Amino acid sequence: MTQNWSEVFVGVEEGARVEPPEEKQRKRRGWFQQLREGLSKSRQALQQQFSAIIFDQLDDEFWERIEETLIYADVGVESTVSIVEQLEQAADAGEITDSQQLLHHLRTITADHFSGADARIDVSKMPTVILVVGVNGTGKTTTIGKIAWHLKQLGKEPLLVAGDTFRAAAIEQLVEWGKRVDCEVIHSERGADPGAVVFDGIAAAKSRGADVVIVDTAGRLHTQVNLMKELEKIVRVIRKQVPDAPHETLLTIDATTGQNGLVQARLFKEAVDITGVILTKMDGTAKGGIAVAISHELDLPLKLIGTGEKMEHLQPFDAGGFAEALFDDTLLGG
Amino acid sequence: MFDTLSDKLQGALDSVKGQGKLTEKDVERAAREIRLALLEADVNYKVVKDFVKKVKDRAMGAEILQSLTPAQQFVKIINEELTELMGSTANKLSFSPRPPTVILMVGLQGSGKTTTCGKLANMLKSQGKSPAMVAADVYRPAAVDQLKSLGEQLDVPVYDEGTQADPVDIAKHGLAWARELGRDVLIVDTAGRLHIDETLMDELVRIRKEVKPHNILLVLDAMTGQDAVNVAQQFQERVNFDGVVLTKLDGDARGGAALSVKAVTGKPVKFASTGEKLDAFEHFHPDRMAGRILGMGDVLSLVEKAEQAVDRKKAEELEQRLRKSQFTFDDFLDQMQQVRNMGPLQNLLGMIPGLPMGKLKDLQVDEKALGRIEAIIQSMTAEERRNPDLITGSRRRRIAEGSGNDIQAVNQLLKQFKQMQKMVKQLSSGKMPKNPFQMLGGGGGGLPF
Ligand SMILES: Nc1nc2c(ncn2[C@@H]2O[C@H](COP(=O)(O)OP(=O)(O)OP(=O)(O)O)[C@@H](O)[C@H]2O)c(=O)[nH]1
Ligand SMILES: [Mg+2]
Numbered sequence: 114m115t116q117n118w119s120e121v122f123v124g125v126e127e128g129a130r131v132e133p134p135e136e137k138q139r140k141r142r143g144w145f146q147q148l149r150e151g152l153s154k155s156r157q158a159l160q161q162q163f164s165a166i167i168f169d170q171l172d173d174e175f176w177e178r179i180e181e182t183l184i185y186a187d188v189g190v191e192s193t194v195s196i197v198e199q200l201e202q203a204a205d206a207g208e209i210t211d212s213q214q215l216l217h218h219l220r221t222i223t224a225d226h227f228s229g230a231d232a233r234i235d236v237s238k239m240p241t242v243i244l245v246v247g248v249n250g251t252g253k254t255t256t257i258g259k260i261a262w263h264l265k266q267l268g269k270e271p272l273l274v275a276g277d278t279f280r281a282a283a284i285e286q287l288v289e290w291g292k293r294v295d296c297e298v299i300h301s302e303r304g305a306d307p308g309a310v311v312f313d314g315i316a317a318a319k320s321r322g323a324d325v326v327i328v329d330t331a332g333r334l335h336t337q338v339n340l341m342k343e344l345e346k347i348v349r350v351i352r353k354q355v356p357d358a359p360h361e362t363l364l365t366i367d368a369t370t371g372q373n374g375l376v377q378a379r380l381f382k383e384a385v386d387i388t389g390v391i392l393t394k395m396d397g398t399a400k401g402g403i404a405v406a407i408s409h410e411l412d413l414p415l416k417l418i419g420t421g422e423k424m425e426h427l428q429p430f431d432a433g434g435f436a437e438a439l440f441d442d443t444l445l446g447g
Numbered sequence: 448m449f450d451t452l453s454d455k456l457q458g459a460l461d462s463v464k465g466q467g468k469l470t471e472k473d474v475e476r477a478a479r480e481i482r483l484a485l486l487e488a489d490v491n492y493k494v495v496k497d498f499v500k501k502v503k504d505r506a507m508g509a510e511i512l513q514s515l516t517p518a519q520q521f522v523k524i525i526n527e528e529l530t531e532l533m534g535s536t537a538n539k540l541s542f543s544p545r546p547p548t549v550i551l552m553v554g555l556q557g558s559g560k561t562t563t564c565g566k567l568a569n570m571l572k573s574q575g576k577s578p579a580m581v582a583a584d585v586y587r588p589a590a591v592d593q594l595k596s597l598g599e600q601l602d603v604p605v606y607d608e609g610t611q612a613d614p615v616d617i618a619k620h621g622l623a624w625a626r627e628l629g630r631d632v633l634i635v636d637t638a639g640r641l642h643i644d645e646t647l648m649d650e651l652v653r654i655r656k657e658v659k660p661h662n663i664l665l666v667l668d669a670m671t672g673q674d675a676v677n678v679a680q681q682f683q684e685r686v687n688f689d690g691v692v693l694t695k696l697d698g699d700a701r702g703g704a705a706l707s708v709k710a711v712t713g714k715p716v717k718f719a720s721t722g723e724k725l726d727a728f729e730h731f732h733p734d735r736m737a738g739r740i741l742g743m744g745d746v747l748s749l750v751e752k753a754e755q756a757v758d759r760k761k762a763e764e765l766e767q768r769l770r771k772s773q774f775t776f777d778d779f780l781d782q783m784q785q786v787r788n789m790g791p792l793q794n795l796l797g798m799i800p801g802l803p804m805g806k807l808k809d810l811q812v813d814e815k816a817l818g819r820i821e822a823i824i825q826s827m828t829a830e831e832r833r834n835p836d837l838i839t840g841s842r843r844r845r846i847a848e849g850s851g852n853d854i855q856a857v858n859q860l861l862k863q864f865k866q867m868q869k870m871v872k873q874l875s876s877g878k879m880p881k882n883p884f885q886m887l888g889g890g891g892g893g894l895p896f
Contacts, residue, residue, distance in 0.1 A: 371672025
């Protein structure tokens with residue numbers, strides 16, 4: 114299954130598709146399947162939970178088990194309570210009498226908890242500026258490489274800006290991605306002012322007619338006030354060149370993150386007006402349930418999913434598919 | 448304002464009056480709060496279940512100590528159980544009698560292995576060791592460069608074979624190289640990998656066979672959620688690590704994953720990484736972690752210390768006066784001296800919830816400033832202490848001279864005192880804590896200086 118990326122990236126050719134690189138053809142799989150495979154490896158615990166549910170008796174223990182299932186997926190207490198409440202209403206209305214119905218409702222309710230905000234990425238501006246931010250090690254640089262590769266496949270000419278001048282070899286890492294993807298990387302020396310390189314990068318994009326500029330930033334904890342201020346400054350620098358930019362400010366969240374992910378998202382949103390979330394590392398066994406909480410409580414759309422370390426390991430987000438992968442058929446002990 | 452477990456317990460147990468025993472209902476109510484707090488802290492739900500049961504069993508029918516409120520009693524039990532679960536300080540590395548001692552770093556992608564290698568090397572260096580490092584992460588772009596750059600910064604030699612060689616060979620050659628160089632510790636950086644990635648986990652097993660590490664450290668992000676248990680179990684099964692390095696503790700994540708990992712693998716957290724600088728790295732203290740996970744600092748020890756230091760009768764008198772909003776400079780001085788009796792303020796601050804461990808280092812408590820404040824108050828007349836409004840310009844000068852300070856210091860203190868009086872008014876119009884030092888633990892008022 115190849116994704117129809119023109120439904121994700123507004124401004125690329127209608128119906129444009131991305132072909133996985135040659136050596137990968139053999140392993141072409143949809144992200145559902147990739148997710149399921151990842152998830153199935155650790156699903157035993159969940160499976161036991163579900164098999165233990167006795168449907169003719171919707172007692173406290175039953176609800177507790179549902180709660181645990183959600184908690185185990187890192188959905189968090191608040192969103193779990195909200196989902197369970199809605200599930201309870203469905204049960205009270207007599208809509209849940211067997212495990213199939215339970216699963217159906219659980220999926221729909223969970224999917225409905227995701228923000229309804231526009232999950233597309235508009236790359237039709239000349240140039241479109243995409244800023245990628247997030248906590249250390251969450252996958253910013255890798256995701257930028259992946260996005261660049263996809264855009265390239267879709268006929269765009271992206272340009273990368275190495276705004277992480279802090280971490281050792283962060284510049285080299287992005288430069289290496291530039292080589293892999295075959296696109297230009299604007300960078301400075303380690304320790305240089307990130308604002309300055311971002312300024313130069315966008316100026317270069319304008320003069321060279323690059324159509325999408327993707328700006329990498331240093332990983333930072335949302336609690337580091339000075340570094341969050343630095344992000345605000347980077348945004349100001351971008352606006353000096355392109356007043357309505359950044360057109361997208363994407364936050365990477367590692368799927369293994371627990372409840373702190375919500376705090377991260379909240380503070381990054383306050384600082385730089387996040388337009389969407391990228392959930393990375395969904396190829397592991399973590400369920401990424403914190404994304405439900407983030408999207409629900411902060412009304413932020415999920416836009417992309419990272420499912421591996423290679424450039425093709427990027428998928429559009431789909432709430433229904435996410436919920437389905439989270440609560441898979443095999444949960445019912447099939 | 449901190450929304451701490453101790454506050455919530457206070458709320459849940461509000462109705463428990465006097466010094467009787469906790470009823471089953473009280474315990475259930477409290478257990479619910481504890482369960483929620485642990486889940487919010489990302490402790491694995493199964494671990495939470497067991498833990499809450501233990502606390503419940505202990506609390507049921509437990510005698511409430513005369514000196515504690517029921518909520519404090521609970522906090523005490525939880526704290527003790529948590530500390531026990533986290534284990535004692537098993538935070539040492541084992542060193543081989545025949546150097547080099549080999550330390551293998553393993554973990555998921557993005558958990559902070561490479562940076563941790565540098566930090567560990569730095570710590571070992573400051574302990575008089577001569578560490579070296581091996582760059583065996585050939586997968587992530589520029590990972591080798593990153594380790595080399597750290598090595599340069601620290602003046603620690605780094606062995607690498609670029610990114611085309613096999614990591615198992617690199618590790619093996621690196622060991623021979625370190626031996627030849629006469630380095631006494633070798634830190635092996637490996638690529639981040641998923642615990643379910645068969646090929647890469649197998650590679651780790653082969654590296655392990657080849658270099659026979661004396662220490663295998665699992666690097667774990669403090670923000671990890673419920674999946675920490677799967678990760679730890681898999682790494683345990685495949686390479687049987689010896690301990691955990693908990694990273695990104697300078698953030699505000701509660702770090703419940705540390706508890707889960709200890710509970711399911713029995714492996715202790717040995718080190719805590721608390722910042723981006725290379726010296727932001729320390730031996731792990733499980734007792735501090737218990738408080739952090741629950742988001743209440745070490746409220747209990749604070750309570751205990753307060754109990755010892757505060758003259759109970761005086762405290763009651765103070766409370767009476769506070770109720771009538773008659774807070775004077777005498778009370779201020781008194782309270783300050785009692786707080787100081789509790790030990791250096793630096794330590795005390797460490798027990799206050801909401802202050803991340805890493806930040807404490809930068810927070811300088813100026814004990815001298817406290818002495819200055821004392822001197823200023825002591826230079827006031829009894830009348831002035833009772834009624835600070837009397838202290839006009841000329842009196843201020845006199846007090847300043849008498850205490851050996853400049854007039855700004857006096858002005859500042861007067862201002863702070865006014866603020867404190869205001870705060871006291873607010874407090875006394877609402878509910879007053881039984882013990883004035885709950886103001887510290889509850890996070891509401893805090894010290895005025
Ligand atoms: N398995 C898996 N690994 C990923 C994914 N995305 C990123 N990674 C890995 O996670 C690690 C960190 O990724 P980076 O892209 O360097 O993260 P970053 O946010 O740029 O990190 P800093 O710049 O250091 O803050 C690397 O080893 C990546 O290969 C993913 O979707 N799945
Ligand atoms: Mg990066």
